[in-house]
Amino acid sequence: xxxxxxxxxxxxxKAGVILIALQIALTLAIVCNAIxxxxxxxxxxxRPTGIDEANLFVISQQxxxxxxxxxPDAVEKIDSLVRADLDTLRRLPGVESVAATNSLxxxxxxxxxxxxxxxxxxxxxxxxxxxxxxxxLMSTLGVQLVAGRAFTAADVQHQGFRDDALPPxxxxxxxxxxxxxxxxxxxxxxxxxxxxxxTIIGVVKLLESSMVETFGNNSxxxxxxxxxxxxxxxxxxxxxxxxxxxAAVMAAARTALFSANPERVIDEDRGIxxxxxxxxxxxxADRGMAIxxxxxxxxxxxxxxxxxxxxxxxxxxxxxxxxGVRRALGARKVDILHYFQIENLMIAGGGVVVGVVLAVGxxxxxxxxxxxxxxxxxxxxxxxxxxxALGQAAVFVPARxxxxxxxxxxxxxA
Amino acid sequence: MFAxxxxxxxxxxxxxxxxxxxxxxxxxxGIGASMTTLTVxxxxxxxxxxxxSNTLYYPQVDPRDSAGHDSDKEPMEQVSWTDGKxxxxxxxxxRQALMTGGTVAVQPTQSALDPFYEDARFTTADFFPMFGVLxxxxxxxxxxxxDSSARLVVISSAxxxxxxxxxxSTGQMLRLEGTALRIVGxxxxxxxxxxxxxxxxxxxxxxxxxYMPLSTSQDLQLVHxxxxxxxxxxxxxQRPDHSGTxxxxxxxxxxxxxxxxxxxxxxxxxxxxxxxxxxxxxxPPNVRLRNLMGWLDYNMVVPGDVRLQVWLAFxxxxxxxxxxxxxxxAKFMxxxxxxGVRRALGASRRALFxxxxxxxxxxxxxxxIGGLLLAFLGLWLVRQQPTSYAALAHLDPWMLLTTxxxxxxxxxxxxxxxxxxxxxxxxxxQLKSN
Numbered sequence: 001x002x003x004x005x006x007x008x009x010x011x012x013x014k015a016g017v018i019l020i021a022l023q024i025a026l027t028l029a030i031v032c033n034a035i036x037x038x039x040x041x042x043x044x045x046x047r048p049t050g051i052d053e054a055n056l057f058v059i060s061q062q063x064x065x066x067x068x069x070x071x072p073d074a075v076e077k078i079d080s081l082v083r084a085d086l087d088t089l090r091r092l093p094g095v096e097s098v099a100a101t102n103s104l105x106x107x108x109x110x111x112x113x114x115x116x117x118x119x120x121x122x123x124x125x126x127x128x129x130x131x132x133x134x135x136x137l138m139s140t141l142g143v144q145l146v147a148g149r150a151f152t153a154a155d156v157q158h159q160g161f162r163d164d165a166l167p168p169x170x171x172x173x174x175x176x177x178x179x180x181x182x183x184x185x186x187x188x189x190x191x192x193x194x195x196x197x198x199t200i201i202g203v204v205k206l207l208e209s210s211m212v213e214t215f216g217n218n219s220x221x222x223x224x225x226x227x228x229x230x231x232x233x234x235x236x237x238x239x240x241x242x243x244x245x246x247a248a249v250m251a252a253a254r255t256a257l258f259s260a261n262p263e264r265v266i267d268e269d270r271g272i273x274x275x276x277x278x279x280x281x282x283x284x285a286d287r288g289m290a291i292x293x294x295x296x297x298x299x300x301x302x303x304x305x306x307x308x309x310x311x312x313x314x315x316x317x318x319x320x321x322x323x324g325v326r327r328a329l330g331a332r333k334v335d336i337l338h339y340f341q342i343e344n345l346m347i348a349g350g351g352v353v354v355g356v357v358l359a360v361g362x363x364x365x366x367x368x369x370x371x372x373x374x375x376x377x378x379x380x381x382x383x384x385x386x387x388x389a390l391g392q393a394a395v396f397v398p399a400r401x402x403x404x405x406x407x408x409x410x411x412x413x414a
Numbered sequence: 415m416f417a418x419x420x421x422x423x424x425x426x427x428x429x430x431x432x433x434x435x436x437x438x439x440x441x442x443x444g445i446g447a448s449m450t451t452l453t454v455x456x457x458x459x460x461x462x463x464x465x466x467s468n469t470l471y472y473p474q475v476d477p478r479d480s481a482g483h484d485s486d487k488e489p490m491e492q493v494s495w496t497d498g499k500x501x502x503x504x505x506x507x508x509r510q511a512l513m514t515g516g517t518v519a520v521q522p523t524q525s526a527l528d529p530f531y532e533d534a535r536f537t538t539a540d541f542f543p544m545f546g547v548l549x550x551x552x553x554x555x556x557x558x559x560x561d562s563s564a565r566l567v568v569i570s571s572a573x574x575x576x577x578x579x580x581x582x583s584t585g586q587m588l589r590l591e592g593t594a595l596r597i598v599g600x601x602x603x604x605x606x607x608x609x610x611x612x613x614x615x616x617x618x619x620x621x622x623x624x625y626m627p628l629s630t631s632q633d634l635q636l637v638h639x640x641x642x643x644x645x646x647x648x649x650x651x652q653r654p655d656h657s658g659t660x661x662x663x664x665x666x667x668x669x670x671x672x673x674x675x676x677x678x679x680x681x682x683x684x685x686x687x688x689x690x691x692x693x694x695x696x697x698p699p700n701v702r703l704r705n706l707m708g709w710l711d712y713n714m715v716v717p718g719d720v721r722l723q724v725w726l727a728f729x730x731x732x733x734x735x736x737x738x739x740x741x742x743x744a745k746f747m748x749x750x751x752x753x754g755v756r757r758a759l760g761a762s763r764r765a766l767f768x769x770x771x772x773x774x775x776x777x778x779x780x781x782x783i784g785g786l787l788l789a790f791l792g793l794w795l796v797r798q799q800p801t802s803y804a805a806l807a808h809l810d811p812w813m814l815l816t817t818x819x820x821x822x823x824x825x826x827x828x829x830x831x832x833x834x835x836x837x838x839x840x841x842x843x844q845l846k847s848n
Contacts, residue, residue, distance in 0.1 A: 015835055016747075019740035023733055030729045037722075062637075064519045064529055064591065194644075233637045265519045265529045288799065289719050296447065296726055300733055303440050307737040310433055314744035370718050 006343050013315070017347055020311055024351030024387055027304045029358035032383035033366060034293040036375045041290040045283045049105040050173075050206030050221075052142025055096075055246050056275040058104060059089075059237045059253060061266045075160045078231035081261065082158075086134075088260045089237060092252050094245035099136035100229045101238050103129075103210045104275070106282035110210035113193040115224070117180065121192070126179050126220075128172070129209035132228040133238075138171070138204070140240045146174060148187040148202030151227040155201075161232025166193055171202040175221035246274060301390060308394035312340065316402040323402055324409025333403040340399035341392060348391035352384050359383065415765075416772065423773035426749070433745065434777070437738045441781025441825055444734030446788025447727040449809075449817045453789070454796060455724050456813060457806045458716045462606035466546055467706040471667050471675060473501065475686055476700035477658060478645050489700045490643065492614075493665045496658035496694070502538060506681050507667035508674070509544040513537035514663045515612050515639040516631060518624055521589040522577055532573060532623040533615070533639070536631035542568070542599075544668045545611070550574070552584035552599035555627060563629040568599040573623040588624075593634055595626065607806055608715045610706055612664050614640035619802060638662060658694055679703045731824070738777070739828045746770055746836035753839055763837045770833035771826065778825020786817050 010017050063078065082100055089098045103109050111132070114124030131137070135151040148171070157167050170191075177186035177200070186200045207223040241249045250272050257266065266272065316323070323336055363375040427434040461467050476489035477497055493501065498512040516534040541547070542554035550571055559566060567588055574583055587594040601621075609619040644660040669675045679701060686699035704712055746753075753766055789809065796807040809817075 015743055015831070016740055019736055019743065023736040023740060026729065026733045026736060030726070030733065034726065062517070062519055062531060064521065265531055267531055284800070285717075285719060289723075292723065293726065296730055299443055300730055303443070303734055303737050306436050306440075307740055310436055310741045311744050314748055318748060366722075370722060 021351035025355035028355030028383050032359040034297045036379045038290045038293050041286040049208040053275045055241045064263045075231045079158045094249045097140040097240040099140040101133035102230050105208035107210045116192045119192050119195045126222050128222040128224045131225045132230045144205040146205045155227040158229040166196040166198045169201040171225045173207045173223040177203045305394040312398040316398050323405040327407035328410040336403040344391050344395035419769045419772040423776045438780045440734040442784025444731035445785025445821045448731045449789035450792030451724040451727040453813050462610045470706045472709045474702040479696045490661045492661040494658045494661050495656045498663045509540040509668040511538045511541040517639045518590045534624040535622040536628040548602040550600045550602045551582040560627045563633045565595045566598045567595045568625040570623045574600045743832035746832045767837050774829020782821025
């Protein structure tokens with residue numbers, strides 16, 4: 001079919017055509033970028049932590065009436081309380097493994113140290129999240145060791161909350177090992193933090209850090225495990241239960257700890273939390289943003305589709321008589337249908353071309369304002385196809401109505 | 415005349431119900447989304463203490479050693495115990511307070527309540543008058559209480575409700591971490607947003623339940639809560655907190671005019687030089703004296719996601735408006751015949767333009783009302799979220815007015831082009847073609 005008559009007709013509706021093309025262009029620009037943002041958030045939420053998250057829960061509690069580090073024997077006193085607690089928890093039915101720790105991946109509470117390769121290096125090579133736990137920590141979390149050895153009970157020290165002495169041995173994540181010692185084995189090497197040295201005895205495959213709070217600020221998986229039981233005012237235990245028994249053990253743990261020693265506070269809501277809950281909370285903002293973006297995109301596409309339906313319906317109504325004339329002169333129904341479909345394709349095509357420019361511009365602007373990477377071309381292509389398809393779908397109903405206009409219309413006065 | 419236009423508009427709108435509904439709905443969705451996100455942004459970027467914020471300043475000094483020194487770096491965001499004490503005792507500002515956050519275990523004497531954690535603020539006497547904190551019962555403490563590490567506390571009204579059923583509890587004892595402290599004051603309703611004086615706690619955190627002299631908290635070895643940043647060999651040893659190489663305290667001063675602020679900044683430079691001469695500081699003086707709002711800006715307290723949502727919502731509104739303009743244009747153009755008859759019968763272009771604008775206005779107003787309802791719904795949804803600022807998301811009168819102006823302005827703007835185009839119709843041509 002020749003496009004000439006379509007173009008000629010469009011020229012008579014310049015304002016309407018420009019508006020609908022503009023709407024398609026704006027929708028394309030916003031939808032592409034929104035889908036790109038959703039994709040990034042989904043990637044973030046799906047980042048692995050490197051631990052076996054099922055059947056894991058955490059107890060955080062504060063001791064009451066134990067001076068933290070005033071009395072010289074305070075650390076020893078708390079350590080015996082902590083060991084007694086670990087024992088109490090270990091004996092609960094359904095418990096597979098228990099460990100003391102200062103924090104966990106995604107836990108949003110962290111200790112970060114600058115790590116150097118020599119004691120007098122001025123700028124640290126990397127900033128690592130330090131996990132302090134006993135010899136059971138790695139097996140409880142199910143972290144995978146890829147080189148060297150795991151901690152034994154003999155490696156584990158205990159120290160006060162404010163004592164930041166470094167133990168003689170540590171285990172580092174593979175990401176940290178590769179950054180510190182590229183292309184060589186990290187096991188047996190010495191690293192420094194605040195001029196104090198320690199030896200790497202093992203490397204774990206993957207271990208996420210504690211803080212994932214702000215978007216655009218993904219951690220680099222730089223994590224280090226110290227074989228240290230931290231005896232401060234706050235104690236934290238991570239418990240692995242047998243499958244299906246987590247809820248029962250979580251309830252029993254509170255009672256068991258209080259009956260063993262009531263001099264403690266375990267917060268009602270946040271004292272005992274499953275890892276699923278911790279993960280849910282860590283990525284709440286990302287999930288919320290992704291859902292909001294998706295809802296807005298969907299509504300925007302609906303509005304645009306409704307706009308196309310409305311405008312095309314008007315044009316069909318306006319050209320009733322002309323359509324009748326064309327039909328009377330021998331045009332088939334399908335010719336009329338194609339006419340409106342091709343007309344829409346031309347308008348939407350124009351809108352999409354402008355939209356691509358706007359989409360790239362919007363992405364560049366977002367890159368300058370927020371920590372956002374460049375949008376891959378695939379998102380723009382998906383957006384283009386989606387909007388052209390949306391236009392065709394929206395135009396179908398009014399176009400079909402146009403095709404059903406009877407040739408008799410030509411003889412009637414408007 | 416206006417009543418007549420209104421009647422015409424309503425008739426015309428009733429004729430194409432689906433189309434009218436679509437236009438109103440599009441405007442309502444756009445306005446609703448924009449107002450919801452804008453209100454959240456407005457609430458989050460508000461001034462926590464509107465009457466006082468321009469007299470409150472946050473001094474920063476740079477006490478670090480020369481390791482990793484880079485001349486354009488910002489100084490530390492908090493102060494060390496040594497510098498905090500020095501600046502506090504210098505008393506160079508009209509008022510000054512040194513503070514940090516903590517968590518304390520409250521042991522209620524009532525047997526019905528289990529011990530629970532409460533957020534605490536360890537600070538000095540000027541905290542209350544400087545930040546204009548209102549008391550429901552009693553009062554704060556004075557400098558002498560700071561010096562003598564008096565065993566006293568001020569509690570929030572929420573904690574007072576929980577422990578004492580809202581009655582005047584001044585004079586009673588409160589057991590914290592095994593120590594009894596006398597309650598001297600109960601705060602009124604006080605929740606500055608953002609939680610400007612200590613941004614290490616969540617930016618929009620609720621105010622603390624317990625306030626006590628900083629000296630008392632150090633005597634009792636209470637747990638500090640917040641960020642600690644050490645350098646050099648700081649951090650080592652059992653009590654790094656009282657060294658000069660760890661920063662973990664916030665220091666605020668009240669300076670009543672810019673001249674005083676300039677003098678105070680000079681003082682900070684002199685102080686840094688003096689400390690450098692003493693060998694404590696190793697870097698050249700690097701000081702900042704930001705006022706409250708400047709400090710909030712510098713810390714970018716408003717979450718980036720919230721700004722992004724506002725942009726998204728306004729993009730959405732723009733699409734909705736373009737949609738409405740397109741539909742309105744088509745509709746007005748289709749009525750060319752009717753308008754032609756009115757022109758031929760003597761109606762002026764201005765009269766037609768007015769009539770069409772009234773029709774656009776009716777759509778805008780309906781869209782605005784719908785948008786307002788959607789904004790209420792949107793804000794209700796935001797309040798159901800477990801974010802720290804959720805409870806703050808309410809429409810204030812100012813935002814309410816903005817919504818209406820936005821809705822009306824947007825739809826009149828949307829009606830302008832279609833109405834103008836429709837008025838260009840030559841009556842003779844229209845009559846002839848019909």
